[in-house]
């Protein structure tokens with residue numbers, strides 16, 4: 001008998017839209033696994049920056065992604081033995097991640113790793129192309145948005161809480177540039193899947209967004 005595929009909820013959206021917090025909240029409530037696909041791009045970017053690989057060398061970057069010894073365990077993100085959960089959140093790494101994410105061979109190199117997260121009892125995956133490219137058969141697709149100003153403010157708070165320095169004007173400019181790059185690239189651009197439900201979180205708390213997604217999910221069953 002053919003096995004039915006493991007349930008996936010795909011949550012896509014632009015940078016600092018609150019995807020991570022919301023997706024983790026949904027995963028925790030359902031007891032599902034969680035994939036932070038952006039972390040994979042950030043891990044590759046961090047490796048490239050450390051090894052001095054230029055950010056436009058597609059074959060070298062794809063090889064780096066394929067050979068990268070990364071793991072997620074106990075809430076930590078590891079490169080080899082080193083916990084890099086904080087290091088990959090630096091703006092410089094996020095920027096580098098956005099730049100290398102335009103390279104098709106690099107994206108291809110990360111596909112297998114992402115599919116590997118699909119394990120019972122289910123997966124909540126967050127990123128840019130979860131519903132469009134990686135898990136097109138996701139049972140529920142959500143596209144989270146929030147105004148650029150709301151997102152810049154969230155990113156500001158996040159950075160300050162983590163002990164990084166931050167400037168609102170720089171953040172807003174950086175975020176708008178990154179949005180434009182993520183949305184205009186030819187491979188897997190940031191856009192809502194035609195069958196995605198839109199959720200504007202500009203005036204919502206993360207908890208309210210989680211509740212809305214759980215409501216949509218509950219209505220499917």
Ligand code: DC
Nearest residue numbers: 015037038041097098101127128129
């Ligand atoms: O979600 P994030 O800010 O951690 O992602 C960092 C960068 O990685 C983002 O600018 C674009 C890229 N990315 C992507 O291209 N596809 C994904 N599924 C996730 C992230």
